[in-house]
Amino acid sequence: MMKTDVRKGLWISFFVLPGLLVVTLFILLPLFMSLFNSLFSWNQLLRGAFVGLENFRKIFSGYPYRERFLNALGNNAKWFLLTMLIQNTIGILFGYLLSRRLPGHGFFKRIFFIPVLFSIVAVGFLWGLYLKPTGLVNAALRLMGLGAYARAWLGQEEIATLSIIAVNIWRWVGFPSLVFLAAVDAVPADCLEAAYLDGVGEWTLFWRIVFPLIIPSVTVISVLTIIGSLNVFEQVYTMTGLDGSPNFSTDTIGTLFYRTAFGSVDSGNPEIGIGSAIGVIIYSLTFIASIVSIISTRSREVEL
Amino acid sequence: MSIKKILLIGIGLLVAATVFAAGGKDQSGASTAETSAQMKQAVVNFWTWRPEDVEGYDKLIAIFESQNPGIKIVQTAHKNTEYNTILSAALSGGSGPDVFQSRAYGGLETFAQSGYMEPLETWVPELKDFSPASRRGASSIKDGKIYGVPFASQTLFVYFNQAMYTKLGLKVPQTWDQFLANLQAMKAAGIQPLANGGKDGWTLEVLLGAIAPNFYGANDFFDAVVKGQTNFKDPRFVESIRKLGELKPFMPDLFMGTSYTDMQSSFINEQAGHFIGGSFEAGYFSKQNPDLKFDFFPGPAAKAGAPNYVSTYADGNFSMNPTSANKEEVAKFLRFLAGKTTGDLFINEFKQVSSVPGVDTSRSPFIAKVLQVQQYNTPYVFLVGFRYQQPTGSVLAQAALQGMMAGKLSAEEVCQQIQEGIASYYEPFRK
Known part of the structure; x- marks a missing residue:
């Protein structure tokens, strides 16, 4: 009995070890390295004296770090709110409509999902072209006689972040749509039939019966949205650049982190200590969001 | 049955591959041993951030190698925007190149003060003949030592389309008012x-x-501002920022969305009459459109008869890795890079203003003219003076100027932001 247990244990570790090694080497180690680095002062690229939480203090209270950090965090919040409100609402709508098996639903299911498969860099680059002052979007507006609404979509402070978020919604909306479609399809048919027999309208059917039953998917998508919004980087990097241009209006904690840790060729030098500290903060925020989500999903599962 | 077969074949292939690979290794080992027996060749790894200049550098390396048969230079070019990250990772990991292109001023300071650069005064005696301005870009402000061989200087001025000037009968402006009049004339003629x-x-x-x-x-x-005798709220500086705003009516429609590449392509395709930029553009302009007839003039003066000043800065340097195993050979290569052959190639091949003293510009009228307008030169203010600590003058100015051009900030507010940002660390402003 003991012998087989040991054998089993050895076999399990044999299979787990390679994965564990990769995770340790490429995820855990860098994580602790950045935590370690964030506790030191840095002289250019060399680690200096241990300074405890000084780098964190600077981010939360020192000029100009505090201003930049809060500005970036505010933009992440904007990303979260708009993605949650617009992308996920459209996602539920699409998912529900697709589940109704309207004519052409198979075609639309694929169309909605295709942009999800595109490389984010290619999407950023192409939409960067479309959103130029002389690009496709403004040309289309002018063609429709709406030339007065032509804008420097990525160059105007008020709308630059909104433009990037809109592009990201275009790219990603297929994902929540499919998740919600699967969830709605999983709603037991007898529930729906019973409701139809009682003469319930489509609106009440959705809100009273379907929506409560797809809450777990809503939670999953919300959690992914929170994590995605905290980690926004490539979208901004490819469309307005590392500097969060114009005038920091598209800066996110991702671009702020990169710029601070590695420096920006055209304007600044690296500050590894502060950069690492920002990295640790991003990690902590994501970690907290994940924990909260796991707990809340579990409790929902019990309810159901 | 079939799984067993597949496994067997797989193992067979694996064994074969290992055997062949080992054989290959043996062979290559033998061949390097042979060559090293023939002649002891020192390999020097050389990194640049100029993938577009690989061919030019190959020419240079070929000349150097023919003069120095014992040395082999291996060139690697990295993407400009990723260069600093890759280089610092390689140097701190101990796998850096022997000799590499390095940034000037604050960018040099980062590497020099991290101990990733060898001081070069004794290795490259030619450095003492370089101009003080170019040496400034290669020196650490902390210890004053020279850490690089400067390769080129850049100058900022106004390019204009000669054909358009001829067609509209415009004259090269000497003053700001003449410049604005020319811009107005183009606008009236329907040209951007x-x-x-x-x-x-x-x-x-x-x-x-x-x-x-x-x-x-x-x-x-x-x-005065570097010494802290005045600051960026100086009325002269505020006024100079306000003047930039006067250019807004002549910029393209929705110009806050106009990127650098848009700017280049509209000038190259003769859709715009002026392009305010640096001497580094000229090579690209003529390469993209060989028919484009362009010239340039220095920044217009405030008053008639006053000298026309241009901002200049050192573009970058060639530096030595202090942990290189072949320092002697690297020094030979650096002395070659500090010499006339390199200077001539920079001028004739790259169309760059070489920092090598006394180079012949007779074959390049463009560079001769750049050197001529440099008689009234001044350091490019934020890069030369205020890019050593965060927030750099460049970070502050770039963001604030975007605010001003978009109509969000006044010239006073721009200067206020720049001043406050730099004063957060710059000792002469804190007294």
Whole structure:
């Protein structure tokens, strides 16, 4: 009995070890390295004296770090709110409509999902072209006689972040749509039939019966949205650049982190200590969001 | 049954591959042993951030190798925007190149003070003949030692389309008012007067470098502000920033969305009459459109008869890795890079203003003219003086200028932001 247990244990570790090694080497180690680095002062690229939480203090209270950090965090919040409100609402709508098996639903299911498969860099680059002052979007507006609404979509402070978020919604909306479609399809048919027999309208059917039953998917998508919004980087990097241009209006904690840790060729030098500290903060925020989500999903599962 | 077969074949292939690979290794080992027996060749790894110049450097390396048969230079070019990250990772990991292109000023300081660069005064005696301005870009402000062989200087000025000037009968402007009149004339003729826009903040800093010195008092102001005798709220500096705003009516429609590449393509395709930029553009302009007839003039003066100042800066250097195993050979290569052959190649091949003293510019009228307008030169203010600590003058100026060009900030507010940002660390401003 003991012998087989040991054998089993050895076999399990044999299979787990390679994965564990990769995770340790490429995820855990860098994580602790950045935590370690964030506790030191840095002289250019060399680690200096241990300074405890000084780098964190600077981010939360020192000029100009505090201003930049809060500005970036505010933009992440904007990303979260708009993605949650617009992308996920459209996602539920699409998912529900697709589940109704309207004519052409198979075609639309694929169309909605295709942009999800595109490389984010290619999407950023192409939409960067479309959103130029002389690009496709403004040309289309002018063609429709709406030339007065032509804008420097990525160059105007008020709308630059909104433009990037809109592009990201275009790219990603297929994902929540499919998740919600699967969830709605999983709603037991007898529930729906019973409701139809009682003469319930489509609106009440959705809100009273379907929506409560797809809450777990809503939670999953919300959690992914929170994590995605905290980690926004490539979208901004490819469309307005590392500097969060114009005038920091598209800066996110991702671009702020990169710029601070590695420096920006055209304007600044690296500050590894502060950069690492920002990295640790991003990690902590994501970690907290994940924990909260796991707990809340579990409790929902019990309810159901 | 079939799974067993597949496994067997797989193992067979694996064994075969290992055997062949080992055989290959043996062979290559033998061949290097042979060559090293024939002649002891030192390999020097050389990194640049110029993938577009690989061929040019190959020519240079070929000349050097024919003069120095014992040395082999291996060139690697990295993408400009990723160069610093890759280089610092390689150097700190101990796998850096023996000799590499290095940034000037604050970018040099980062590497020099991290101990990733060898001081070069004794290795490369030619450095003492270089101009003080170019040596400044290769020296650490902390210890004053020279850590690189400067390769080129850049100058900021105003390009114009010669054909358009001829067609409209315009004359090269000497003063700001004449410049604005020319822009107005182009606008009236239905031509886009100015290619510049504001999407990429650094192009606005270039705009400042080309135009502002003639209003803030060039070197007088620069020397005073570096010493802390005045600051960026100086009325002369505020006025120079305000002048940049006067260019807004001549910029393209929705210019805050106009990126650097948009600016380049509109000037290259003769859709815009002026392009405010740096001497580094000329090579690209003529390569993209060989028929484009363009010339340039220095930033217009505030008053008639006053000298026309241009901002200049050192572009970069060649530096030595202090942990290189072949320092002697690297030094030979660096001395070659500090010599006339390299200088001539920079001028004739790259169309860059070589920092090598006394190079022959007779074959390049463009560079001869750049050197001529440099007689009234002033350091490119934020890069030369204020890019050593965060927030750098460049970061502050680029963002604030975007705010001003978009109509969100006044010239006073721009200067206020720059001043406050730099004063957060710059000792002479804190007294």
